[in-house]
Amino acid sequence: MTISQHSTLSAFAQDVVDGLSQSPRQLSSKWFYDDRGSELFKRIMASPEYYLTNAEAEIYRNAAASLLAHTGGQPFDLIELGAGDGTKTQLLIERFLAAGARFAYRPIDLSGRALSDLGKLIKLRWPKLDFNPIQADYFQALDRLGASTGSRLRLVLFPGANIGNFSPAEGVAMLQSVRKFLRPGDLLLTGFDLKKDPAVVLAAYNDAAGLTAAFNLNLLARINGELGGDFVLDCWRHWESYNPVSGAARSFLLPIKPQTVTLSKPGQTFRFRAWEPIEVEISQKYSLREIEGMADAAGYAFVHNYCDAREWFTDSLWRVPNP
Ligand SMILES: C[S@@+](CC[C@H](N)C(=O)[O-])C[C@H]1O[C@@H](n2cnc3c(N)ncnc32)[C@H](O)[C@@H]1O
Incomplete structure (x- = not known):
């Protein structure tokens, strides 16, 4: 078996800088799946709420x-x-x-x-x-x-x-x-x-064991590891919403207090107000x-x-x- 590989790091860095510079801020859910993210997703799939x-x-x-x-x-x-x-x-x-x-x-x-x-x-x-x-x-x-x-x-x-x-x-x-x-x-x-x-949908992205929260926060940990970031993970919270009219379930990460985050590899600094959300995923129904x-x-x-x-x-x- 040979796996054809190509570098995704620069695409990752570019996407993160672009997304965090937008208003409202965004990160693409396609970057969730580093090794730890893939492992956490397996555990989410086995959770009782993830139907x-x-x-x-x-x-x-x-x-x-x-x-x-x-x-x-x-x-x-x-x-x-x-x-x-x-x-x-x-x-x-x-x-x-x-x-x-x-x-x-x-x-x-x-x-x-x-x-x-x-x-x-x-x-x-x-x-x-x-x-x-x-x-x-x-x-x-x-x-x-x-x-x-x-x-x-x-x-x-x-x-x-x-x-x-x-x-x-x-x-x-x-x-x-x-x-x-x-x-x-x-x-x-x-x-x-x-x-x-809607209660069934919300529970799927808000499991009691906190796996989805850990999975989403892992994206900030990935940014710290791969892009030299200094997100303080303890200061961020996962929030889920579901709109039964549009069918959009949305996941957000929010800082509990103001945060200044520097990414040393792309050389960028971002200032977040307390509770300023980053949208990290849409799960459309x-x-x-x-x-x-x-x-x-x-x-x-x-x-x-x-x-x-x-x-x-x-x-x-x-x-x-x-x-
Ligand atoms: C939600 S998981 C689903 C995994 C599996 N298909 C399942 O149904 O259980 C999404 C998978 O798609 C991959 N993925 C997400 N965006 C991608 C993209 N743009 N190109 C290639 N793979 C992507 C992720 O790495 C991850 O393994």
């Missing part, structure tokens, strides 16, 4: 045969955007292999730790599976894949409600951009978290109807919404239409 993982696992178990039917028995590339630890994807892989499907697995993630842990697992369970991970941003990876996958059908997975980390307009633009790397007939399966009881509209807006043909029994989550299958 998303079990809901999507249930969907993958039940939808595998139907998904395979949509590939029409052709060999395909199973491309996964933001694979993380890939636990749920293994539910699909084992069902696909049991049904005799011929496919290569190409997970994409920014986190080298997540991909190497995943690689060890895959090697152990299915040593003969064609496994070729790429450590890069979604679009850099898709660009590289363009040349290497020939004319085989592509089934692209975008799981875990990663799409929720974009606003609805950004989400459409993101999925439109993914389509540019696909060909007519290719399939995209995207996980969307659905609008539901949708209705099934909004999702069908998104497929259309992003230039795909809607195929099917696979839901869990409680209708808390859906994996929506879309196809790239003929021009």
Whole structure:
């Protein structure tokens, strides 16, 4: 297994400086996943409040045969955007292999730790599976894949409600951009978290064990470690909000007293007033109807919404239409 790597440090530094210079201040959630962040996220997924993982696992178990039917028995590339630890994807892989499907697995993630842990697992369970991970941003990876996958059908997975980390307009633009790397007939399966009881949503990002708070604060620790920052972590608090009209759950970090923070590597200083928030994540929730509209807006043909029994989550299958 070789992991194609590229340096993300300068992109990280640039993003942090840009985000902290904005009003209101922001940090992109895509930088959560350093080694400790990936580890904490695994623990969040196992927490009782974080319903998303079990809901999507249930969907993958039940939808595998139907998904395979949509590939029409052709060999395909199973491309996964933001694979993380890939636990749920293994539910699909084992069902696909049991049904005799011929496919290569190409997970994409920014986190080298997540991909190497995943690689060890895959090697152990299915040593003969064609496994070729790429450590890069979604679009850099898709660009590289363009040349290497020939004319085989592509089934692209975008799981875990990663799409929720974009606003609805950004989400459409993101999925439109993914389509540019696909060909007519290719399939995209995207996980969307659905609008539901606000108390259930809020609890998922405010777990009693404080894992989400630790996960979000770890971003400041990462900035300290990689960019020479001096955030005093004890002075920052995690805050979650959910707007049931827009469907946006938002995570913030706020200082309990005024803070002057210097990042020695980019050589920048930021002054925060007490309780001045940094927005660190959006987790957008949708209705099934909004999702069908998104497929259309992003230039795909809607195929099917696979839901869990409680209708808390859906994996929506879309196809790239003929021009
Ligand atoms: C919320 S986790 C989900 C993991 C897994 N797909 C799941 O459903 O359990 C998001 C994963 O996407 C990766 N990720 C986030 N933004 C990314 C980007 N722009 N390019 C590549 N990977 C990204 C993170 O490193 C992380 O492993």
